[in-house]
Amino acid sequence: MDRREYLKLSSAAVAGVGLAGCTGDSGSGSGSGSESSGGDSSGESGDAAASGTESGGSDGGEETAAETAESVVPSNVVIGSDIPYRPFEYETAAGELKGFDVEIAQAIFEEQLGVSYEFKKTSFDTIIPSLNNGNFRVIMSAMTINEERDQEVDFSEPYFTAYQTIIVREDSDITSREDLRGIAVGVQKGTTGLGAAEQLQTEFDGDLQLKEYDQITGAFDALMNGQVDAVINDNTVNGEFVQNQDGVRFVEGEGAAADQGENAPPYLTLTVENYGIAFREDDEAFRERVNEALAAIRENGTYEEIYSSYFAG
Template identity: 30%
Template sequence: MKKWFYLLIMVLTFSLLASCGTSNSESKSDEEKKEVLVMGTSADYAPFEYIDTAKGSDIIGIDVDIAKAITERLGYELEIQDMDFNGLIPALQSNKVDFVLAGMSVTPERKESVDFSDVYYSAKHMIVSKADSGIQTVEDLEGKTVGVQLASVQEEKANEIAETINVTVENRNRISEVIQEIKSGRFDAAIIEDSVAKGYLEKDADLQGFVIEEENAEENGYAIAFPKGSELTEKFNEELQKMKESGELEEILVKWFDGE
């Protein structure tokens, strides 16, 4: 009887060990899975990041293509979180996202809070208004209400203009809201990044726009933002440089500005 009892104990022991071996194998498999990097963005900024509801619910655009290319090269999985633009830097600071790609301009103020990659695109400011507004120059904004996206470099530009002429500056969370305020008559005009503004002008004949010519336009360059001291900054810069040298970055820009 004891012999059968010992045999039973041995069978159970081997079964337990085999089970542990399977568990370890599964754990190893989990460890081999790619690490996920979370990208923060504000998906209202076509062609950089937006949702084409006619094609689905995914966020698409220039910045998404850049993020996918770099994270794939570095061996990461990419997760994208959509939020209001003014919440992006706080999200970096609180480690809710690993990096931000959102048509974000490099400014001295932002550099105090986050680290930036090299510039991947240089933007221009465009003043948008109704086609019959009579606004053709910056000086024509005298006495007008100008809309901007909250926490954007265009808000800084509007405040700069307001120091020289009488302009009331108001902000909204999203570009689409700013455009709607123009159409409803609550804003006389808005300052929007030119490639984004052109997308709205092409769709709406009731709107017009002109680019603000500036001597230091390169200061409006877009870059990828990271938490202070992030090891990702250097890694992303290396891949970004490779994309510039190979022409892949230019292909992405042409795809979205001219192709789509």
């Protein structure tokens, strides 16, 4: 099968995800650049300006519905993200921040909510504490919604479906899940790829060596240098690497996607996951506005246009 087919099929289930479920320290956006130092000044001044409207005595000074809705949206949204994580967020040779998450952010914040946004580079294994410490307003970083994370943050409705997959060198003898027993596997710290690898390690009674890297590019380099025998990571990111790097392939076969009745891709899937935008737990009103904007870009075709430009061709 042509390697581009992996990207076409990689997230076929995303169309069925209803709205009912990673370099630059600052990045894209309409660019105010006013929040370069983190802190949760992430547009909070915009909140204050919008909420300080209890002027002139409308029945006890209550805000109107329009004022209340506006007050929860900051004038500039700072987004925590692990960069590079191609094709979701990465820098071009010219230093421009690009990616699926980047364009979805533009559609939500700039086009739908009418505010600026910027991406702030953050290590994935510390990204949730950084959010809760006020270093940025939301996380957009190909982040899987799961129970453990849901104890610390709140998520938007899902906006992408992904799978944990395995890639190996072309000349590898590894052709099945069982063949991973006893080998060294590269994973990124703090990710669900690490979680899937740890599950396999338990299944193999510890007979699996895990090597953790700060960024997925480190795991890919280790694979090509022979320091690990396989990499476990999200299908689209693995697929992007397979497409652009000679001598690498997916481990094929059925797995979690087929077990769950998904439109399973031809490669082995260890998990089926949904990505969401993460918010602090006290940011419910803003989360609702973002969900509304996410629904709008699905309805008006913007989501499909962005999706197709990264995954359908």
